[in-house]
Each structure stands twice: as structure tokens, then as C-alpha cells.
Amino acid sequence: MFYAGIDIAKHRHELCLVDETGKPVLQIFIENTHKGFEKLLQAINGLEVAPDGVRFCMEATGHYWLALYCHLKELDYKVSVINPIQSDALRNLYIRKIKTDEKDALLLAEMLRLGLAPEANLASETVMKLQTLSRIRIEFVHQIGALKNRVLGILDRIFPEYPKCFSNVFIRTSKELLKRYCEPEEIAELDISELTGFLKQHSRGRLGAERAEQIQALAKGTFGINLALDAFTLELRLMVEQVEFIEDQIAVIEEAINQVMEEMRPSPDTPYRHVLETIPGIGPVLAAAIIGEVGDISRFPNAKALVAYAGIDATVRSSGQFEGTRNRMSKRGSPVLRNSLWLAAVSARRFNPERKAFYELKCSQGKHSSVATGAVARRLVHLIYSLWKENRPFDPNYTWSPTNPNG
Known part of the structure; x- marks a missing residue:
């Protein structure tokens, strides 16, 4: 050999x-x-x-x-x-x-x-598709986050009062307004009936004269700067257009993810495409990301191995009679899987009664919100492993019975 x-x-x-x-x-x-x-x-x-x-x-x-x-x-x-x-x-x-x-x-x-490197096998083509699509989607989401921060930074300079105009700066009506009228002075000098019509058109009638008057009043009394205003407004418009462009690309990616997930449906009559989608807090996008990173669940001997692969296990520090008490999350596994499980845990602690009660219990014990969410994520992995391994959908009456209460 x-x-x-x-x-x-x-x-x-x-x-x-x-x-x-x-x-x-x-x-x-x-x-x-x-x-x-x-x-x-x-x-x-x-x-x-x-x-x-x-x-x-x-x-x-x-x-x-x-x-x-x-x-x-x-x-x-x-x-x-x-x-x-x-x-x-x-x-x-x-x-x-x-x-x-x-x-x-x-x-x-x-x-x-020396036998320290076991043989590896690539995931199936379906799993590789989900991994590729999920990773590029996450990358685009991060890009949008960075672009939105730049937009808010520009508004802080030229129109700091603008965020008060809408519940979210990046709703459709707000983005259309920023692309059409970048300078506060333009909004201030605009005929109020024209501004009202613009808002009604792009909000499908939900916003009207009252909101138009509020926006115009803020534009007239803005504390923003006039220095290099033309450069800032050009950057603002381009950043908003870039956000919309990437959002459209994400929609295309999510449609492709849905098509691949459809290939995994057990049968045409089955209401779910994968057992992970039956778990409260895990939708098609998160399910696709988890499947893409895990691949074949049978390669993990138990749920603890999957927890370690995701990097949401606690580090251990022990030497002689010393036992470390401030152990942190290892974060040594797949970052995409870890991020997906974290998002699923945040959702589960809101919509799953058992997970919500567990989260509140941890918080009542003095745990930080992030620590409690990490505990929810680890418990969620045990549930994911069990359902996926046995290929059975989520049962709301399912009772989790861990061998290790702290696992």
C-alpha cells in the first residue's frame, strides 16, 4: 500500500x-x-x-x-x-x-x-446545488446589509430626519422616493399635491396627504449639510438601486432553491418537501441551507457530533483540579450551518412554545440572551437530528428527552 x-x-x-x-x-x-x-x-x-x-x-x-x-x-x-x-x-x-x-x-x-484521515465522499448533486445556492444567497444578504448601512450613513449627513418619515427606510415607497428626489431641497420645494400623488401611487394608496406634509416639513427644517451635496445624492441613488438589484437576484436564488427542494419531496401527495420544513422556525430557505451544509445525516453518529460540526458546542477548559466556568461557543464548524441554526433558534424561541419556555427558563437563570439562544440552538439540533434520521415530520406533542440535560 x-x-x-x-x-x-x-x-x-x-x-x-x-x-x-x-x-x-x-x-x-x-x-x-x-x-x-x-x-x-x-x-x-x-x-x-x-x-x-x-x-x-x-x-x-x-x-x-x-x-x-x-x-x-x-x-x-x-x-x-x-x-x-x-x-x-x-x-x-x-x-x-x-x-x-x-x-x-x-x-x-x-x-x-497513520489512519488519521478517513476517506471522503462528495455530497449528492442535489445537496451541492443547495449548498451553492444557499451560500451565494447569504453572501448577497450580507452585501445588502453593507449597502443599507452606507445609505443610512449618507442620510445622516444630508437628511438626518428622513428615517422618521417611514417605519423602515427600505420599504418600497421610501426607496422610490430616495431614487426620485435625493435632495431634501427637492422635496421641500415640491408641490404638496404632487408629493401626495407620488406616495399614493407607490404605497398603493396606504400613504397620502398627511405623510406627504410630514416629509416635506422635515425636509424644510433639515439639519443636513449642503457640502458636496451632488456627490452624496448621486451615491445615495446608486446605493438604493444596488440594493434593489441584489434583492431581485436574491429572489431568483430563492426560486431556484424552491425548485431544488421540490426535487426532494417524498411524494406528490406529501405536504412537505423535507422533514426539516415541518419544524417551527425553519422555512424552505433555512432548511435548504442546513441540508446543503450537513449533506447526509447518517454520517453523524449522534446529535452531539452534529452540534460539534456546526460549532455551537461549548469549549472545555480543564487542567488538574481546575475546571473552567466561562466556556464559550467553539465556532469551529461550518459558519453557514451555524448561522442558519442560529436564525432558526431565534425564530423557534418566538413561535415554538417548548423552545420559548426553554429560552425564558435560561434567561430567568441569569443567562444572557445570546447564551440562552445558543442553548435553544443546541436543543434544536437534537430535534433536527432525530427527525431527519428517522425521516418523520415534526409532532407538536413531541417531548425532547436528552441523555445529557446540558447538551
């Missing part, structure tokens, strides 16, 4: 092959191309060994490992993919701090030879 460690990079990878004793027998670099892959195969064929006689190990470095992984799996090679955190931990065992591509490749081969 031979063990090959591959240090992944963007343009070329470093490969180190060792035998069962750990002795290096081959060390080459391969380009991240078809030509480089052929070079790898020729080197392996020179050893005159079958595909089951060679195992590969590589780090999940960005997305650069994916192509090589897929091509190796197509030829029935066993491939292990590890988190860089794992290899860093082993590298730190050595006294001398040496980090080169050759050393890293040898380290990966040794991890494989």
Missing part, C-alpha cells in the same frame, strides 16, 4: 508518496491541468500498483482541490480530504517550525498512513 499526500495550490500541487514504512518513494509537482493529471497517473502507473493500492490525502484548500478530487474518484481511487485545521494541529507537534510544500505533502501522507 502506498500513501500520497498532495499539498493543494491554485496553479500546481506538490505530491509526496510514501510506502507502508513511511519512506518517501516519489515526490513531484503536478500542474492543476489535464496535462498535470496525466503526469500524476504516469508516475503512479510506474509503480505498477492497482488503484486500490494507492490512497490519496489532500487539504480542502479553497476550491482548488475539487477538480483533482473528482478526477481521482472517477478512476476509483480512495481520497481523503481534511480540514487545514487538522493538518496545522499535527504540524505544531514538531519543535522546528518548517512549512514548505514538500513538507506539507509529506505530512498529509503520514496522516493517511
